[in-house]
Every structure is written in structure tokens, then in C-alpha cells.
Amino acid sequence: MHQRPLGRSGLAVSRLALGTMTWGRDTDPDDAADQLKIFLEAGGTLLDTADVYGDGDAESVIGSLLDHLVPRDEVVIATKAGLTPHRxxxxxxxxxxLLRSLDxxxxxxxxxxxxxxxxxxxxxxxxxEETLAALDHAVASGRVRYVGVSNFAAWQTARAATWQTAHPGRAPIVAAQMEYSLLERGIEREILPSAAALGFGVLAWSPLGRGVLTGKYRNGRPLDSRAASEHMAPFVRTYLEPRSSSIVEAVVTAASGLGVSPLEVALAWIRDRPGVAAPVLGARTAGQLEGALRSEHLxxxxxxxxxxxxxxxxxxxYPERDGASHPHSYYG
Structure with a gap:
């Protein structure tokens, strides 16, 4: 698998990342092990997780697998902190x-x-400044190599990136993890231009439009799908509407003409967008992951x-259209 620098940093990551949001919840440790083996054999290195995935179980599963599947220094572990269960x-x-969560x-x-x-x-x-100082402390202590943000608005991301480069010794923002797919292109307005100007890379979560771009919902909601799951149905429902359907049909048509799956087309499109370091693959099964990894060759x-x-x-x-110096680089 091809490797890319994460933004303008020295951190190299595989151009497809393995997401673990379902690990420890919908994906048991054995299935997770199968996924990790397949990902590593394909040349993948970037594992994406968070302290809230499975209430911490996703990180625990990764930790158990690192013991015997792969040396620690051969994978890039990305995790997150800052969300809480408190209403x-x-x-x-x-x-x-943040620092308690990191420990x-x-x-x-x-x-x-x-x-x-x-x-x-x-x-x-x-x-x-307090939030960003915690990132600096984590890097200075050796517990963290690089830092980033996730789901920040464009002005918040740009402010963080600018603040961190304003004084020597601060840890630069090298990544912004955002939802991005053919069904959700909102980050093209300001996040992607900011990434180009300020030097951070984008990690795209839900690159398959929460599973809708696979085409699985064209004729209903399969019983084993996220849309039929009690806790995931609201997550998917956003894209089960007419505009999304027209995009899905275009993806299916393209896939048919190329002799590949809709999933591969959608991933190849997002992977090669300007500013994207890696889409994050959120497969529930090893079979789904194998299908997604085939996009590497497309x-x-x-x-x-x-x-x-x-x-x-x-x-x-306005103002994004009039303020973009090179709009066609981002707006298609």
C-alpha cells in the first residue's frame, strides 16, 4: 500500500486507514484480529481509534493484538480524547x-x-489555549508524537493550527479528522483550503457515506446492516434520501462500467481528493475490509x-466562493 506524509509533517501513513469504532462492540476480538491481519498484509499501517469507541474496549482490543500480531513500531496508532458520556x-x-484520558x-x-x-x-x-497547551504537554512528555483535531469547524481548526505555529516549541497541528465522502462534501468549503494553506492533512471518516455508497440500501434495508441496527440506524438515516440516491446510482453506474464494486469507486474518489491523507475504513467484518482494500489498485x-x-x-x-483563490482545486 502506498504511504503518504500526514500534512507537512514527517509522519508517514498508509493511504487507507483501518477504523476500529465497532471493535469490542459489534466486532469481537477474533474478527478484529482477522481484520488487522488482512490490513497489515495489504501494507496498511494507520490504525484509527478513540477512547470512547466501545467505552474503551476498542483500544483494549488493539492492545491485545499488538502483543502478538505486529511489532509496535510497525503501526501508526491514532486515538482521540475529549468526548464524555455526561449530558x-x-x-x-x-x-x-485530556491528560487523564491519554493515560x-x-x-x-x-x-x-x-x-x-x-x-x-x-x-x-x-x-x-488550555486545550492546546495539553497537546504540547503530551508531546513534550513523550507520550504523543503528533497531534491533531477532529470535527472542529473550519475557523476553530485554522485558529488551532495558527496558534500552534505562532511560538517555537508548540506542537503543530498535523491532522484534522472530518467526515468526507461523495455524500458529504462540506469540508471543501473551508477545511480543505485551510489544510493546503496551513499544512495539515485530512483523515476522512465515513468515506462510504455511512455505508450508503456501497449500494446496499438501493432496494431496502438489509437486516444485518447498520440501518437495521437500533443504535446505528439514526447514524445512517441521514443519507437515505433522494439526493443521496442519485449519487449512489452514479457510483453504481461507474462501478459497472469499470468492472469493480461501488465501494471501490467511492473509496478511490475520496482517497485521491486534494488534501486527503487517508480515508478511514470502518468495516464490520473481514470480508468487508477485503472488499475495501481492493480500491488500492483502482x-x-x-x-x-x-x-x-x-x-x-x-x-x-459567498464568502467561500469569492474568497477561494483556486476554487476548482476543491469544488470540482
Whole structure:
């Protein structure tokens, strides 16, 4: 698998990442082991997780697998902190909470450092400087190699990236993990131009439109799908609407013409978008992961990529349209 630098950092990552959101919950340790073996054999290196995935169980599963499947220094572990189960404060970017969460993640992962540590969401109740100082402390202590943010608005991401480069010794923001797919192209308005200007890479979560771009929902909701799952149905329902259906049909048509699966087409499109370091694959089974990894060998013909750009184009108005110096680089 091809490796890419994460933004303008020295951290190299595989251009497909293995997501673990379902590990320890919908994906048991044996199935997770099968996924990891397949991913490693394909040349993958980047494992994405978070302290809240499976209430910490996803990190524990990764830690158990690192014991015997792969040497620690042959994988890039990216985890996150800052979300909480508390209704009164669902995001907590305070220094105390972030550093406690990091120590707990390290214990579960069975390692003394993580390669990429990301703040999982913007916390308006904590001074911005306090949150970012926690990232600096984590890097200075050796527990973290690189830092990033996730699900921040564009102005928040740009502010963090700028603040971190304003003074020598601060840890630069090298990654922003955001939802991005043919069904959700909102980050093209400001996040992607910011990434190009400020030097961070984008990790795209849900690159298959929460599973909808596989085409599995064209004729209903399979009983074994996320849309039929009690806790995942609201997550998928967002994209079960007419606009999404037209995009899915375009992907299916392209896949048929190329002799590949819709999943491969959707992943190849997102993988090669400007500013994207890696899409994060969220497979539930080893079979699903094998299908996704086949996209590594597919490069979309320009005319197909342009057609998909067109059918999924988002409306861009003032001020993004007038303020973009090179709009066609991002808006298709």
C-alpha cells in the first residue's frame, strides 16, 4: 500500500486507514484480529481509534493484538480524547480531562506512546489555549508524537493550527479528522483550503457515506446492516434520501462500467481528493475490509472522477466562493 506524509509533517501513513469504532462492540476480538491481519498484509499501517469507541474496549482490543500480531513500531496508532458520556458536558477539552484520558488510552493500548493524538471535538467551555497547551504537554512528555483535531469547524481548526505555529516549541497541528465522502462534501468549503494553506492533512471518516455508497440500501434495508441496527440506524438515516440516491446510482453506474464494486469507486474518489491523507475504513467484518482494500489498485479515469464531482457537487456561495483563490482545486 502506498504511504503518504500526514500534512507537512514527517509522519508517514498508509493511504487507507483501518477504523476500529465497532471493535469490542459489534466486532469481537477474533474478527478484529482477522481484520488487522488482512490490513497489515495489504501494507496498511494507520490504525484509527478513540477512547470512547466501545467505552474503551476498542483500544483494549488493539492492545491485545499488538502483543502478538505486529511489532509496535510497525503501526501508526491514532486515538482521540475529549468526548464524555455526561449530558451536561459532552465535550471536555480541559487539561485535566485530556491528560487523564491519554493515560487511560495508553494503559488500554499497552504502549507508552501514541503516534497521533486528536482532540475529538471543540469544547467552548474550556479556554482554547488550555486545550492546546495539553497537546504540547503530551508531546513534550513523550507520550504523543503528533497531534491533531477532529470535527472542529473550519475557523476553530485554522485558529488551532495558527496558534500552534505562532511560538517555537508548540506542537503543530498535523491532522484534522472530518467526515468526507461523495455524500458529504462540506469540508471543501473551508477545511480543505485551510489544510493546503496551513499544512495539515485530512483523515476522512465515513468515506462510504455511512455505508450508503456501497449500494446496499438501493432496494431496502438489509437486516444485518447498520440501518437495521437500533443504535446505528439514526447514524445512517441521514443519507437515505433522494439526493443521496442519485449519487449512489452514479457510483453504481461507474462501478459497472469499470468492472469493480461501488465501494471501490467511492473509496478511490475520496482517497485521491486534494488534501486527503487517508480515508478511514470502518468495516464490520473481514470480508468487508477485503472488499475495501481492493480500491488500492483502482485509479478512476478522469472523466469518471469529473462526472462524480458533478453529480455530488455542493452549493458554494459567498464568502467561500469569492474568497477561494483556486476554487476548482476543491469544488470540482
Amino acid at each position: 451536561y458536558r459532552p465535550r471536555d477539552g480541559s487539561r485535566g480531562n 487511560a488510552s495508553l494503559r488500554r493500548l499497552g504502549t507508552d506512546y501514541v503516534d497521533l493524538w486528536q482532540v475529538h471535538g471543540y469544547d467552548a467551555q474550556t479556554p482554547f 485509479t478512476l479515469p478522469a472523466e469518471i472522477a469529473f462526472a462524480l464531482d458533478d453529480v455530488s457537487a455542493i452549493e458554494v456561495g
